[in-house]
Structure formats: C-alpha cells, structure tokens
Amino acid sequence: AQKITQTQPGMFVQEKEAVTLDCTYDTSDQSYGLFWYKQPSSGEMIFLIYQGSYDEQNATEGRYSLNFQKARKSANLVISASQLGDSAMYFCAMSPIKAAGNKLTFGGGTRVLVKP
C-alpha cells in the first residue's frame, strides 16, 4: 500500500518569491515514481514534474524543482519566482514504477494563493 501526506492545507506566498510545498510518502515498493500536479480553480489536472525513485538527481522543469530525499521519504516541490497564475491546488502523487503513471495515490493537496 502507498500513502502520501501533505501537511500544509494552505499557504500564502508573495509574488516573485519562492515557495516549498511539503510531501512525504510511504510505500513498500522498491521502485516508484513521484509526481506533482496542479489543479487551478477551473478544475483540470496539470502535470508539473516527475521524479523516479532511482534518479540520483533532483528533477527540474522550468520554475519547478523537486527536492527528493529518499531516506526521509520526502518529495517537496519548490516553485521559484511565484506568479499570480500559480494560485491553485497542488497535489503530490505516487505510483509503482511498473504502473507508469497509472494507479496513482494522491495526497490531500495544498492550496497556494499568490499575493501581488
């Protein structure tokens, strides 16, 4: 069984500042993938970034980076230079590597509000 915990229900961040969203996980799988998705108020799920458990380097995608600490079982998302359009719900998720993005387990989410 897999479990994702996001302990920050909501956060305010000033525009142009960086923000870190916490995510811890638990799994019995040896190999797994970690994902972050963004859900704006319009409701769609937008893929942001992926980290494989076998990756030694932290993943980066533009202004998004994933701070992966395997021993601590954490996969925090860092958004640099926040923009007003970053206001949304953010979900951390994981799946077994073989599931390849299928069979996702999601955390409860963190709502981010970017202030001008």
Place this chain on the structure above:
Amino acid sequence: NAGVTQTPKFQVLKTGQSMTLQCAQDMNHEYMSWYRQDPGMGLRLIHYSVGAGITDQGEVPNGYNVSRSTTEDFPLRLLSAAPSQTSVYFCASSFPGALNTEAFFGQGTRLTVV
C-alpha cells in the same frame, strides 16, 4: 489531438438511477484509470486497466463497474447511484515503458446524486 475526453461534463442523477461515464483517449495509451475527487480532497483511485480486456479494482471500487473492450475507451458504470457518489470523476491515461510517465487527465465529470 483531443487527448482524454470525458462525457458528460455535468450530470444530475436521482438516487437509484444507473448511468455510464464515458472516457476516450486517442493517444494509444494502454493504461487507463478512473478517480473520484470529493470536495477539498485529493483524488482516489476507483478502477484501473493495463490494456484491453484487463481491469482491476482501486481504493474505492464499490458501486462502480468498468470494462475495457478497446484500447481507446474505458467507461465507468454506476450501478445504483447514491448521494455518497456525488463527486468529480476524472479519467486518466498513460503510456507504459516511458521513464518520465505522466498521466493525462480528462476535464472531469461533475456528478450530483439527489
């Protein structure tokens, strides 16, 4: 490309009615799954499929049936709707074998059971 298409976008059902939520993808993805999202919560896996003819249960399968007769389609059937099934339903698909494998989500179906 249309990606993952869900129909309908909105639906109101009476308790006890049955219906099918449609999901179709045009990316030739073998993997597909259904999730539900209750207010203020994350998504929970209902059923998933790893290919045509192969389905399995997720975390919250009770009250739902699925089948996968083609690679493209993965319908979700509500057998006898209950108010507890009021939720937003998402269908997703992904391609096995890629290292950086994201799931592509449909726009969601907002279902209200009265």
